[in-house]
Amino acid sequence: MTSAKSDIQASGDNIQYESRKKIFDEIKKFSKTEQEELYRIIKRCKEEVSENKNGIFFDLMNLQEETVIEIQKWISFCNKNRVQFEIREKEMTDLQEANPGINQ
Numbered sequence: 001m002t003s004a005k006s007d008i009q010a011s012g013d014n015i016q017y018e019s020r021k022k023i024f025d026e027i028k029k030f031s032k033t034e035q036e037e038l039y040r041i042i043k044r045c046k047e048e049v050s051e052n053k054n055g056i057f058f059d060l061m062n063l064q065e066e067t068v069i070e071i072q073k074w075i076s077f078c079n080k081n082r083v084q085f086e087i088r089e090k091e092m093t094d095l096q097e098a099n100p101g102i103n104q
Contacts, residue, residue, distance in 0.1 A: 020060045020068065026075045034078050041070050 030038065039056055042049060045067040050057045063071075096102065 017061070020063075023068065023071055023075065024060055026079075027071075030078065034074075038071065038074060041074055042067065045070060 027035075027038065039049075042058055042063070045064065047058060047063055047067055
């Protein structure tokens with residue numbers, strides 16, 4: 001039989017795991033520039049990284065909570081930026097289609 005405290009701990013661990021898994025999934029979508037800024041965030045937070053010829057590696061589960069929050073802020077910024085870029089791209093395409101002969 002498990003105690004309520006251990007059930008809460010297990011639940012918290014699961015939430016932490018799921019949260020960091022979502023971060024991992026978002027990081028996989030990053031451009032090279034976004035990855036470079038992620039590296040700067042991790043280094044600025046004095047987290048441990050491993051570097052070799054294949055890249056830079058870190059354990060997402062071992063990052064401090066403050067670092068995770070900074071990464072989440074960066075992910076949010078990148079996602080908002082992508083949406084805004086896509087809107088601008090569509091506006092430009094619509095303008096060019098509505099005004100053939102411009103920018104040719």
